[in-house]
Amino acid sequence: MKAVRKLRPHFSSAILFVGLFFLLLTSLPLHAVEPSELLSDTALEARARALSRELRCMVCQNESIDDSAAPLAHDLRVLVRERVKAGDSDAQILDFLVARYGEFVLLRPRLAWHTALLWGLPPAALLLGAVAIVIVIVRRQRITASEEMANLTPAEEGRLSDLLREER
C-alpha cells in the first residue's frame, strides 16, 4: 500500500501519455468507501452517499470522493458523515466545504456569472438551432411558393385548371 501511494504521481503522469481513453483515473483501483465509514442510520448514510457523489476528490483526476480511494477522499467522506450526523442540511454541508476548499470541490458548478456560459450554452444552442431551422424552412417555403407562381405561363395555368376540372 505504502509503495503504491508513493508511486502515484509517477503513475498519473505515465498513464496520461498512455492515452487510453477510459482508464485515466489517477487513483489505483483500491477501495473507495470503507466498511468502517458507513453510518448505521441508513437514511443518513444514503444522504451522505448522495452528497459524496457531488464532491470532487481534489487530488484525483475527475473522481468523486465516493469513488476515490485516496486518503483525502476518505477524510472528506468522514467529514461529510460527521456533518450529516450533526444535523446540517445538504446546502449547509456544501457551503461549508466550498468555504474550506473552494468551488473546485463541487462536481456540479454553481450557477453564477463565471459559469453562465457553461450552464447557458446547452439551452441556448438548442434554442438558436431550433430558431435557425424554423427561419430556413419559412424562408425556403416562401421562395418556392413565389417561384412556382412565377414559373407558370398563362398557357400552363389554363392546362392546370383543365386538369383540375377533369379530376372532378
Add this chain to the structure above:
Amino acid sequence: MIAELGHYALMLALGLALIQGSMPIIGARNNDPVLMSMATPVAVAQFAFVAMSFAALAVCYVTSDFSVLNVYENSNSAMPLLYRLTSVWGNHEGSMMLWVSILALFGALVAGFGNNLPPRLKANALAVQAWIAAAFELFILTTSNPFLRVADAPFEGRDLNPVLQDPGLAFHPPLLYLGYVGFSIAFSFAIAALIEGRIDAAWARWVRPWVLGAWMCLTLGIAGGSYWAYYELGWGGFWFWDPVENASLMPWLAGTALLHSAVVMEKRGALKVWTILLAILAFSLSLIGTFLVRSGVLTSVHAFATDPRRGIFILAILVAFIGGALALYAWRAPLLKQGGLFAPISREGALVLNNLFLTCACATVFVGTLYPLALEALTGEKISVGPPFFNLTFGPLFLPLFLTMPFGPLLGWKRGDLLGATQRLLAAAMLAAVAIAAGFALQHGGPVLAPFGVGLAVFVMAGALIDLAERTLFLRIPLGAALRRAVGLPRSAWGTAFAHFGMGVTLMGIIAVTAWGSERIAALRPGGSIDIAHYRLTFDGLFNRSGPNYRDLVAHFTVRRTNGDLIGTMEPSRRTFPTRNMATTEAALMTRGVSQLYLSLGDPNPDGSVPVRLYFKPQVLMIWLGALIMFIGGALSLSDRRLRVGAPRPARMRAALQAAE
C-alpha cells in the same frame, strides 16, 4: 538495426506524404492527369513505409529489445506475447505511431478502392489526407520518436503499466483510432469538395461508407472501453464523464449526426452545406480529443506549461487544420448550391431534428469538458465539471431524441404523414405503457422516473421492430411472403432498425443498472457471508497464486441462491506487480442472464477480515450488447449493395446525378 530501419522508413513516409500533399493538387488545378494520378501510388507507398515503421517498432517490442528507450520504459520480457505486442501502443509514442498507421491505411484504402471517384476529387482528397499524415509524422519524428536508443542497454524493461495489462488494450485503442481517424476521410473529401467549389449527392454516396465504417469502429471502441473500465477499475461504473471519455464521445455524436445528414444529402440532395460542416467538425473533434489526451493539458494548465513541446505542436496542428478548414468553409460554402426541398414533417425533417439534438448534445459535452480549462487559463479560477453537470444537461437533450427516433424511419421523404406514423407507432406506445405499469408494480422504492425510462427504451425498441414489420407487411400478408419481402428489403433498412433497436437496448441497460443496482460493503472473515438481490455469497478463505509477472492474493467465494442452491464460485483478487511495485484489483464477475454480480476486494485488514464490495448490476450487459447491435446494424448497412464502393448505379440515379451537376 531494426529500430533504425523503422525510423528511416518513417522519414521516407514523411517525404512521400509531402509529395502526395502537393503534386496531385497542382495537377488538379492545372488539369494535369499525370500529376493527379500520382496520388494513388504515392498514397499506397506512404502506407507501406508507415506500416514498415510500425512493424519495426512491434518487432522491437516482441523481441524485448531494451536498447530501445521506448521498449525499455514500457515493456518487460516476462509479459505474455499478447501484452508485449499490445504495449506497442500502450504509451504516448507508440499510440501516435498507431494513429499515423491507421491514417495512412485509410489513405491507401481510398487510393485502392476509389477507382470510381472523379479524378479531381480523388486527387484533392488524397492530398488533404497527406497533409494530415505529414503533420503527424513530423510530430512523431520531432517530439515523440519511439526509436531512440539507450546507451547501455538494460537487461530488463520497466514493465507495462499494470492497469493496461489486459486484453482490452488489444482491442480498445485500435478500434477507437479506426473511428477517430476514419473521420479524416470525410474531412478530406469535404475539403476537396470545398477546394473544387462543387458538391452533389454523389459526394455523400462516396463518403458515407467511410463514415459508417468509422462510426461502427468508434461505437464498438467506446463500448469496449466502457466495459474495460467497468471490470478493471473495481467499482463497477460504466461511464464517468471523464474528459478523456468525453473526447471520444464528441466525435461519436458529431459522426452520428453526419451519418444521418449524409443520408439526406445522398437521397434528396439537401443539407449539403450542413453535411460538409459536420464532416469538418467530426474530424476536428477527433483532433481536439487527440490534443486533450496527448498534450497533458487535462491534468492542469500548469502541467501543460511545464513541458509544452508536444502540446504546442499538436495545438498548432489543431489550429492549422480546424482553422484552415473552417475558413475555407466560410469562403467557399456560399458557392455550393442548395437543393432538395422538403416539408417540415418528413423524413428529412426528422433527420434535421436528429441533427439538432445530436449537435447540441455534442456542444454540451464540448463546453463541459473545455470550460474548466478555459476558465482557469483566463481567470485562474478553478472549477470542476463532473457527472452531475452532464447528467443534468446531456440527459434532457437525449430524451427528445429517443422520443422522435421511431418516427423518422416511418415518415416518407419530402412530405411525411405524422398521423399515419403515430398510428403505426400506437402498438409501441402501448407496449411502453405496459412496461411503465410493470415497472411501477415491480419496483419497490426505486426512483420514480425509472419506469418511465424503461417505457422509453421499450418504445424505441418496439419502434424499430414496427419499422421492419411495416416494410415487410408482417401479419398483413402470409408469413412466407413477408419473409420474402424481409429478405428483399434493402440492407440499409435492416441496418437502421438494428442500430435504433440497439440504442434502445443500451438505454434499457443504463436505466436498469442506475435505478435498481444494489451494493453491499462489508468486512468479512472466512465463513462470513453477505446477501444481495436473491444471492448469498460465502467467503471461504484467501490463497496465493502466481502469474507470469505478478502475484495474486485470491479470495474464494461460494455463490448460492438465498434458498440454498449452489450456483458457482467467484474469485476476486488483489494483483501485485513487483517490477513497478503496484497493485490492481481484479474484480470477479458472475453473469446471470444479462445481469451480473460484481465482487471486488480491498487490502486485508490486520485483524484477518477482508473488505469487499459486492454489487448486483441488473441488466448491465444490455449497455454493451446494445452497442454491439448498433455495430451489427452499421455492418448490415455497409453491406448494402447500393453503398458498396464501385457498385453500378441504377440508370435512374445516374440521370438524376447528371441533372444535379
